[in-house]
Amino acid sequence: MKHTGNCIIGQSGGPTVAINASLSGVLQGILENKLYEKVYGMVNGIEGLLQGKFLDLSELFKTQESLDQLTHTPAMYLGSCRFKLPTCEHSEAIYEDLFAFFEQHHINTFFYIGGNDSMDTVLKLSNYAKDHDKNLNVIGIPKTIDNDLPLTDHTPGFGSAAKYVATSLLEIAHDTYIYNIPSITIVEIMGRNAGWLTAASVLARTDYSPAPDLIYLPEVPFDMDQFIEDVKAVKAKRKNVIIAVSEGIKDFEGQYISASSGSVDAFGHKQLCGAGKTLENILKAELGCKVRSVELNVLQRSAAHIASKRDLEESVAIGKAAAKLGREGETAKMLCYERISDAPYQINIFAHDIADIANQEKTVPRSWINKRGNDLTHEAITYLRPLIEGEVHLSYLNGVPHYCNIAHLHG
Amino acid sequence: MKHTGNCIIGQSGGPTVAINASLSGVLQGILENKLYEKVYGMVNGIEGLLQGKFLDLSELFKTQESLDQLTHTPAMYLGSCRFKLPTCEHSEAIYEDLFAFFEQHHINTFFYIGGNDSMDTVLKLSNYAKDHDKNLNVIGIPKTIDNDLPLTDHTPGFGSAAKYVATSLLEIAHDTYIYNIPSITIVEIMGRNAGWLTAASVLARTDYSPAPDLIYLPEVPFDMDQFIEDVKAVKAKRKNVIIAVSEGIKDFEGQYISASSGSVDAFGHKQLCGAGKTLENILKAELGCKVRSVELNVLQRSAAHIASKRDLEESVAIGKAAAKLGREGETAKMLCYERISDAPYQINIFAHDIADIANQEKTVPRSWINKRGNDLTHEAITYLRPLIEGEVHLSYLNGVPHYCNIAHLHG
Numbered sequence: 001m002k003h004t005g006n007c008i009i010g011q012s013g014g015p016t017v018a019i020n021a022s023l024s025g026v027l028q029g030i031l032e033n034k035l036y037e038k039v040y041g042m043v044n045g046i047e048g049l050l051q052g053k054f055l056d057l058s059e060l061f062k063t064q065e066s067l068d069q070l071t072h073t074p075a076m077y078l079g080s081c082r083f084k085l086p087t088c089e090h091s092e093a094i095y096e097d098l099f100a101f102f103e104q105h106h107i108n109t110f111f112y113i114g115g116n117d118s119m120d121t122v123l124k125l126s127n128y129a130k131d132h133d134k135n136l137n138v139i140g141i142p143k144t145i146d147n148d149l150p151l152t153d154h155t156p157g158f159g160s161a162a163k164y165v166a167t168s169l170l171e172i173a174h175d176t177y178i179y180n181i182p183s184i185t186i187v188e189i190m191g192r193n194a195g196w197l198t199a200a201s202v203l204a205r206t207d208y209s210p211a212p213d214l215i216y217l218p219e220v221p222f223d224m225d226q227f228i229e230d231v232k233a234v235k236a237k238r239k240n241v242i243i244a245v246s247e248g249i250k251d252f253e254g255q256y257i258s259a260s261s262g263s264v265d266a267f268g269h270k271q272l273c274g275a276g277k278t279l280e281n282i283l284k285a286e287l288g289c290k291v292r293s294v295e296l297n298v299l300q301r302s303a304a305h306i307a308s309k310r311d312l313e314e315s316v317a318i319g320k321a322a323a324k325l326g327r328e329g330e331t332a333k334m335l336c337y338e339r340i341s342d343a344p345y346q347i348n349i350f351a352h353d354i355a356d357i358a359n360q361e362k363t364v365p366r367s368w369i370n371k372r373g374n375d376l377t378h379e380a381i382t383y384l385r386p387l388i389e390g391e392v393h394l395s396y397l398n399g400v401p402h403y404c405n406i407a408h409l410h411g
Numbered sequence: 412m413k414h415t416g417n418c419i420i421g422q423s424g425g426p427t428v429a430i431n432a433s434l435s436g437v438l439q440g441i442l443e444n445k446l447y448e449k450v451y452g453m454v455n456g457i458e459g460l461l462q463g464k465f466l467d468l469s470e471l472f473k474t475q476e477s478l479d480q481l482t483h484t485p486a487m488y489l490g491s492c493r494f495k496l497p498t499c500e501h502s503e504a505i506y507e508d509l510f511a512f513f514e515q516h517h518i519n520t521f522f523y524i525g526g527n528d529s530m531d532t533v534l535k536l537s538n539y540a541k542d543h544d545k546n547l548n549v550i551g552i553p554k555t556i557d558n559d560l561p562l563t564d565h566t567p568g569f570g571s572a573a574k575y576v577a578t579s580l581l582e583i584a585h586d587t588y589i590y591n592i593p594s595i596t597i598v599e600i601m602g603r604n605a606g607w608l609t610a611a612s613v614l615a616r617t618d619y620s621p622a623p624d625l626i627y628l629p630e631v632p633f634d635m636d637q638f639i640e641d642v643k644a645v646k647a648k649r650k651n652v653i654i655a656v657s658e659g660i661k662d663f664e665g666q667y668i669s670a671s672s673g674s675v676d677a678f679g680h681k682q683l684c685g686a687g688k689t690l691e692n693i694l695k696a697e698l699g700c701k702v703r704s705v706e707l708n709v710l711q712r713s714a715a716h717i718a719s720k721r722d723l724e725e726s727v728a729i730g731k732a733a734a735k736l737g738r739e740g741e742t743a744k745m746l747c748y749e750r751i752s753d754a755p756y757q758i759n760i761f762a763h764d765i766a767d768i769a770n771q772e773k774t775v776p777r778s779w780i781n782k783r784g785n786d787l788t789h790e791a792i793t794y795l796r797p798l799i800e801g802e803v804h805l806s807y808l809n810g811v812p813h814y815c816n817i818a819h820l821h822g
Contacts, residue, residue, distance in 0.1 A: 015586050044591045075585040082590075166811050167716055174486040175426050175713040177820040179493070180455045203810060208818040239821055294708045302586040305578055306716055308810070388810035399614060399719070399799035400577050407619035409588040410650055 005108040006038040007326060009057065011143075012045040012114035012121065013082070015075035016157025017164075017304045018315035019143045020404070022113050023078065024071040025319020026141070027061050032320075035327040040105065043408065045081035046112075046121055049101070050094065055408065066404075071312055072394050073403040074304035085121045088128050095128050102136055109137045109326035113319075115144035115155075119334060119358040126332035126354065139326045140334035140354055141318055145301045147196035150360040151352050152336035156318055157301075159311030159387035162200030164303045165189055166388055168296060169204030169244065173211035176240045183290040184231060184241045184283055187212065188276030190300055192248035194363045195219050197300070200384050201244035202376045211242035218248035219364045220373035222257055227279070228286050230374050235287070247275050305401050309390025314347065321349045345386035416519040417449040418737060420468065422554075423456040423525035423532065424493070426486035427568025428575075428715045429726035430554045431815070433524050434489065435482040436730020437552070438472050443731075446738040451516060454819065456492035457523075457532055460512070461505065466819065477815075482723055483805050484814040485715035496532045499539050506539050513547055520548045520737035524730075526555035526566075530745060530769040537743035537765065550737045551745035551765055552729055556712045558607035561771040562763050563747035567729055568712075570722030570798035573611030575714045576600055577799055579707060580615030580655065584622035587651045595642060595652045595694055597704040598623065599687030601711055603659035605774045606630050608711070611795050612655035613787045622653035629659035630775050631784035633668055638690070639697050641785050646698070658686050716812050720801025725758065732760045756797035 009026055011019050023041075030036050041057040042049035055078070061067050070077060088095050102110070112122050119140050126138035142149050145161035169187060176185050189198040195217025204211055213234045216222060234241045249257045258275040273281075276293035283291045318335045325333060333351040340346040368380035376384075395402040420437055422430050434452075441447050452471075454464035466489070472478050481488060499506050513521070523533050530551050537549035553560050556572035580598060587596050600609040606628025615622055624645045627633060645652045660668045669686040684692075687704035694702045729746045736744060744762040751757040779791035806813040 015589055044589075048591065073585070074582055076589045079591065080589040163810055168710055168714070170811050170814070171485055171713040171715060172709060174484070174715075174814060174817065175709045177817055178426055178455075178487045178491040180459065180490065206808075206811070206814075206816075208816040209821075292709075294710075295706065297705045298583060298586045298703075299579055299705075299710075302582040303579070304582060304585075385809060390810075391804075391807055393802075393804065396802055397617075398796060399574055399801075400581050400617070403581070403585060403617075405617075405619040406585065406588055410620075 004034070004036055004327070006040060006106045007036045007109035007111060008040040008042060008054070008102070008107050009078070009111040010042040010045045010049065010113070011076040011078045012080055012112060012118040013144065014115065015080065015301050016143050016145050017074045017160040017302065017307045018157040018311050019075070019113055020073045020077050021071045021312045021315035022141050022143060022156055022319040024067045025316035026111055026323045027057060028067055028316065029320035029323030033324070035323055036109065040107065041078045044079040045083060046085060047081035047083035048079060050097065069395070069402065070404050071316060072304055072307070072392060074302040077404055077406060079409045084117060085124050087124065099134055099136070108135050109139065111139050111141060111322055111326060113141040113143050115142070115146070116149065116359055116361060119354055122334065123332065123354045123358040129331065137326050137329060137331040139322050139330065141322045142334060142336070145197055146191055146194050148194035148361045148363065149357060150362045151357055153339040153347060154337055154387055156311065156315035158196065159308035161197055161300050162203065162384065163308040163388035164300050164306050165197055165200050165296065166203035167306055169201045169211055169242070170206065170209060172294060173204065173209045173242055176242060180239070181290060182235065182239050183292070184235070184243065184287070186243045186245060186276045186279050186291070186293040188245055188247050188274050188293060188295045190296070191218065191246045193218055193361060195246045195248070196364055198244055198246040199364055199376050199380055200388070202381055203384055203388055210238070212244035213238065213241050214243045214374045215376060216243070216245045216249050216374060217364055217369060218246045218250060219366060220369055221252045222249040223252070224282070228283070231283060231287065245275050245279060249275050304403070305394055307392045308388045309392050310387065312392060318349055325351055342382050342386065415445070415447055415738070417451060417517045418447045418520035418522065419451040419453055419465070419513070419518050420489070420522040421453040421456045421460065421524070422487040422489045423491055423523060423529040424555065425526065426491065426712050427554050427556050428485045428571040428713065428718045429568040429722050430486070430524055431484045431488050432482045432723045432726035433552050433554060433567055433730040435478045436727035437522055437734045438468060439478055439727065440731035440734030444735070446734055447520065451518065452489045455490040456494060457496060458492035458494035459490060461508065480806070480813065481815050482727060483715055483718070483803060485713040488815055488817060490820045495528060496535050498535065510545055510547070519546050520550065522550050522552060522733055522737060524552040524554050526553070526557070527560065527770055527772060530765055533745065534743065534765045534769040540742065548737050548740060548742040550733050550741065552733045553745060553747070556608055557602055557605050559605035559772045559774065560768060561773045562768055564750040564758065565748055565798055567722065567726035569607065570719035572608055572711050573614065573795065574719040574799035575711050575717050576608055576611050576707065577614035578717055580612045580622055580653070581617065581620060583705060584615065584620045584653055587653060591650070592701060593646065593650050594701040594703070595646070595654065595698070597654045597656060597687045597690050597702070599656055599658055599685050599704060599706045601707070602629065602657045604629055604772060606657045606659070607775055609655055609657040610775055610787050610791055611799070613792055614795055614799055621649070623655035624649065624652050625654045625785045626787060627654070627656045627660050627785060628775055628780060629657045629661060630777060631780055632663045633660040634663070635693070639694070641783070642694060642698065656686050656690060660686050715814070716805055718803050719799045720803050721798065723803060729760055736762055753793050753797065
């Protein structure tokens with residue numbers, strides 16, 4: 001076998017259900033085509049690597065069975081970090097350390113799976129390599145439940161989170177409709193600046209269930225008076241009102257709604273209330289009926305048992321494409337999805353310059369939100385629907401999902 | 412076909428994932444053995460029936476396919492109520508109305524699927540029938556995620572909620588371990604008086620994940636100082652601490668911990684904080700590290716997509732047994748599970764006098780909780796484990812579960 005050098009892979013940013021699918025895809029691409037000799041994995045991203053933490057992934061994942069298990073394991077097998085690589089001008093020593101490590105381990109390709117901030121790391125490393133004539137290809141693979149990266153049609157991990165949100169909303173509707181008393185349920189969904197995941201709640205609607213009746217995204221300034229009017233209008237027609245709100249909704253001054261209800265508990269501790277809880281308290285006072293709020297919380301990004309099959313398959317495919325790209329000598333690129341058609345749903349995977357992507361943010365187009373700012377248009381639904389299609393069948397052990405052993409991540 | 416009379420079925424109390432499986436079981440038992448001519452369903456339980464709300468279930472569920480869909484649909488197809496039937500001495504007119512309806516519709520059997528309060532309805536109706544020489548058999552079928560009914564080994568619906576809790580805890584562990592910074596995560600689980608569901612969090616543990624590190628049930632008075640000590644002790648050994656607490660934990664005076672943090676928000680509204688949020692605020696102040704709380708909320712009782720196959724199968728079986736029992740002329744009985752053995756897991760279904768069950772509550776035995784009151788014993792695990800085994804494969808439509816149409820429940 002021709003010596004093809006080694007590569008290293010890292011994961012960074014917030015968890016999703018599909019980041020390990022992309023890792024598995026890179027490993028599968030390498031294994032199938034013998035692209036690299038050894039595959040290292042940095043533990044806790046670039047930050048962990050700087051502390052000398054890494055694994056030999058080529059030893060750990062040798063069988064298709066183990067790679068399939070990795071595909072279905074939530075969050076990051078390799079651990080994550082929230083570390084902004086300083087610029088070379090300020091911290092050249094860090095770069096020298098990193099590239100000394102790469103040379104010592106015959107690493108000629110660096111793969112990084114992450115969101116906006118992680119793509120900044122890809123950009124800086126590739127710039128350094130270029131400027132210092134180093135033999136290192138740097139390839140970014142997107143991931144985020146927020147779906148807020150530009151240029152790519154959508155991000156790996158988003159479809160699974162969207163499927164969790166839509167399924168949960170439908171199940172909450174079943175839970176709500178059973179009582180013959182008026183009630184209002186507010187479901188708070190993740191997304192500080194981009195409302196994609198909250199928008200996906202629209203996919204919960206069926207021919208018998210209109211939930212969510214109202215949907216509020218951070219893309220439209222939140223008008224409390226109009227909100228109360230909206231709720232009253234639905235309440236006049238229907239016994240149960242179900243509302244989806246993004247955690248990131250803001251008023252006209254750009255202040256988070258969640259911040260407006262700061263309070264102090266009996267112990268004197270400042271309480272930070274989420275957007276859902278804040279609206280719950282306001283509606284209780286305004287409407288005097290049963291109101292509850294449900295925070296979907298971390299499970300929307302880690303519930304691998306209800307992953308979108310399409311999302312995981314695409315995440316494996318984008319990993320494989322990344323492996324090939326790195327081997328071909330490309331650098332400073334991020335892999336993207338391009339949608340060819342909605343029906344039948346079809347995508348291409350292509351590479352784009354990382355410089356156009358790093359630190360950028362893509363929000364829901366205003367034209368995909370209705371005029372009043374409380375619902376989505378048909379165009380949004382056409383875009384979103386295919387991303388949640390297909391179900392995965394995990395292996396279970398003792399009644400719970402049989403995920404990869406991540407003992408190396410916790411002490 | 413011999414005229415066998417008609418029957419009526421109702422559902423009552425809080426939702427679970429398996430109540431419709433029991434309804435489906437009753438219908439399957441009747442259909443398979445031609446036990447009754449017509450099967451009526453009361454809409455919104457006994458309360459709805461008193462308002463004249465009912466359906467003809469024999470028309471609605473004629474195929475095995477429709478019955479299977481019903482088996483997998485969460486919450487109550489027939490809707491629920493929270494209605495305490497007044498005693499006959501105080502409200503004889505109600506009883507006269509009900510029995511007039513039964514006679515008019517040739518109903519000789521009344522099935523009621525519910526928890527503690529619903530069994531009170533079964534008891535009162537059967538007593539009235541006996542005292543007034545009415546031809547009505549009254550049969551109770553248990554359900555509750557709380558697992559707090561006496562005499563039965565466990566309750567239909569508990570296993571599925573337990574599987575949701577265990578799976579969620581494991582997924583939260585994966586979400587937590589990825590960061591290389593110390594953190595504490597508190598997961599609040601349903602159960603005001605009985606800690607069964609919180610106890611089931613112990614099933615999340617795997618050979619690589621010790622989560623939850625600490626488990627607190629309402630069966631043991633909650634000692635705040637000892638709790639802080641416990642957390643500090645785990646924190647000294649491990650980077651991430653994951654804690655399961657019942658919403659119903661109480662101090663030595665019997666006061667809910669959740670009540671102790673009453674506070675007022677910026678709008679002057681009283682804020683009711685859950686047990687998890689209360690402990691989060693206290694640990695933040697005491698330990699000064701990253702602390703978050705996650706409330707599993709209504710999804711633990713309505714997430715049918717992660718139901719326990721065993722729970723649903725048993726719930727169908729108990730429904731079938733109820734149908735047979737009613738036809739045989741038994742009355743004032745509730746169906747129960749008796750455990751024959753743990754390994755291999757084996758149960759019998761038997762009937763017991765409702766008078767011994769109604770308004771009773773079964774809590775976790777103190778001997779199944781460790782001495783310090785922060786973990787479960789091996790005996791508890793042996794009891795719990797078989798109940799969450801097996802996975803269901805739902806039908807999906809447009810990426811979300813294809814549940815029964817419940818348009819009749821909401822206006």
